Amino acid sequence: MKLLRLPAAFLIILLLVTMGLGIVDVQAAEPKIPNPTAEFYFNDFAKMLDSSTGQDIVRLGESTFKSTEGGQVVFVSVDTLNGSTIEEYSNAVFNKWKIGTKDKGILFILSKQERESRIEVGYGYEGVLTDLESNKLLTKFSELNKEKGMDEAVKAIYLDICSIVNGDGDSVQYPNSSETRRQTNIENSFVEEHPILAAIAGIIILILIILDFILTGGRVTFFILRMAAASARRGGGGRNSGGGGRSGGGGSSSRF
Helix, strand or coil, X not given: XXXXXXXXXXXXXXXXXXXXXXXXXXXXCCCCCCCCCCCCXXXXXXXXXXXXXXXXXXXXXXXXXXXXXXXXXXXXXXXXXXCCCHHHHHHHHHHHHCCCHHHCEEEEEEECCCCEEEEEEEHHHCCCCCHHHHHHHHHHHHHHHHHHCHHHHHHHHHHXXXXXXXXXXXXXXXXXXXXXXXXXXXXXXXXXXXXXXXXXXHHHHHHHHHHHHHHCCCHHHHHHHHHHCCCCCCCCCCCCCCCCCCEEEEEEEEEC
């Protein structure tokens, strides 16, 4: 009886540790995500922009899709996040719409009620558009919105993102302000802020995995890996639909 209780207790401990570190993402409810518009690249659900802005974005999005052989840059505005964080919401949109062929996708999203913005970067572009650059672009967006209005701000950032994925990042002008540095510092990861705790947690997880293979033949480890990979489903797509892309949460968030 004690031998049966040991694997059960071990399973509970391992699940608690992995959930606490974010390895298994458990949410109370998935955000309710709308379907994309027929244009796909321009989805102004909150009616924040002029139709001419939408036409410019669609033309640029289609051109970028061709020039990058499948890269997709998508703009979305929503009225509200309905209780979700903008990180949760944008990640759900990205993965439901499957933005970007071979994971080469970027989502630029605004929430009207919460006044939050985010650039979500797909796996295929994580080395092309860094979190720091995303943060600077959002700072630039906020400044342009105050100076020139929402339409000009959105078009400028969308153009900057397309320039970056087209290999013309040198033409992009970033703001160099203390606000950018402050927001970047806030968004540092747990590992960067607490390297010792992260190292200890890694050692604990490694020990638990070794014990799992000794006691259960690795069943618990494989179960957790299957849960973590459950959302990584791929699909097909064309110019005005998702290309099967996924996002791992890279990018940056800000307020405007």
